[in-house]
Amino acid sequence: MRYAIISDIHSNLESLALFFKIIKNLKINKLICLGDLVGYNPNPNECIKFISSITNLEIIRGNHDRAVVYNDYYDFSEYAKEAVKWTIKILTKESMDYLKSLVRGPKIIDNIFAICHGSLVDEDNYLLSKHYTTDDFNWLIKNKIQLSFFGHTHYQIAFSLENEKSINTIKDNVIMLEKDKYYLINPGSIGQPRDNNPKAGFAVFDTETSRIDIIRYEYPINLTQNKILKNHLPEFLAYRLELGK
Ligand SMILES: [Fe+2]
Numbered sequence: 001m002r003y004a005i006i007s008d009i010h011s012n013l014e015s016l017a018l019f020f021k022i023i024k025n026l027k028i029n030k031l032i033c034l035g036d037l038v039g040y041n042p043n044p045n046e047c048i049k050f051i052s053s054i055t056n057l058e059i060i061r062g063n064h065d066r067a068v069v070y071n072d073y074y075d076f077s078e079y080a081k082e083a084v085k086w087t088i089k090i091l092t093k094e095s096m097d098y099l100k101s102l103v104r105g106p107k108i109i110d111n112i113f114a115i116c117h118g119s120l121v122d123e124d125n126y127l128l129s130k131h132y133t134t135d136d137f138n139w140l141i142k143n144k145i146q147l148s149f150f151g152h153t154h155y156q157i158a159f160s161l162e163n164e165k166s167i168n169t170i171k172d173n174v175i176m177l178e179k180d181k182y183y184l185i186n187p188g189s190i191g192q193p194r195d196n197n198p199k200a201g202f203a204v205f206d207t208e209t210s211r212i213d214i215i216r217y218e219y220p221i222n223l224t225q226n227k228i229l230k231n232h233l234p235e236f237l238a239y240r241l242e243l244g245k
Contacts, residue, residue, distance in 0.1 A: 002026070002205070002207075005205060006032070006034070006187060006190050007035065007152070007187055007190065008035075009089065010190075011191065012043070013047055015200045018217060031057045032058050033058070034115055036065060036191075037062070039064030039068070039083050041193065041233075042227040042233060044068075044095060049095075053130060061104055061117065068091065068097070079099060079237055082234050083233055090111065091234045096210075108143070108145060112147075113149065114139075115150075116150050118151070126153050127159070133159050133184055140182045145178065147183045148185070149186070152193035153194070154192055154193055157195070158184065172214070173215075188200070198218075199214065200217055200218075203215065
């Protein structure tokens with residue numbers, strides 16, 4: 001079985017469309033989406049249409065999806081708030097209904113791995129470094145699951161737990177799963193990378209070979225930026241895309 005794992009699309013149609021083109025050659029059986037379909041960028045309806053048309057899909061909600069559904073974004077940054085308000089205005093009923101149908105993580109997929117938006121214990125947690133991962137590794141041990149994919153930070157990064165005590169950071173592009181280790185993997189963000197690299201990111205997990213490929217690709221950022229400005233979304237949201245911040 002081959003899974004493609006994506007997160008934090010954030011209404012970025014140019015990047016999402018290119019992602020679907022790229023995976024055509026990757027023999028993917030199932031798509032996994034870790035939430036945040038909307039927010040920040042200018043094409044929420046189009047991105048929802050793309051994702052909702054996928055038949056072999058497992059998906060959970062992100063905090064921006066939740067904010068749009070419940071009109072509740074008190075703890076968001078000013079830029080994020082602006083984008084949520086704009087998104088609520090522009091969303092079709094069909095798109096809103098789709099966002100409402102999304103469930104909160106974590107979710108266990110095919111009895112093989114778990115998925116969550118922020119973390120396994122709280123969808124709003126940020127697993128920014130290995131120092132924040134203890135509760136998630138304990139969750140994996142308790143649930144006898146070796147691996148979880150998470151998003152929310154928009155950083156493409158992975159952590160492993162060895163001998164149930166030593167936690168390591170992995171920055172390799174290829175991760176070969178080892179039987180006695182546990183893993184937390186962030187595939188990166190489709191729509192707004194923040195690890196100082198403007199290229200979009202995703203992961204491919206092959207269960208036959210126990211191999212995870214961590215992938216980056218360039219997309220036409222300038223098209224997304226132009227649309228952000230044209231729709232009078234905050235200028236910073238356009239600027240940050242080219243910085244990867
Ligand atoms: Fe996000």
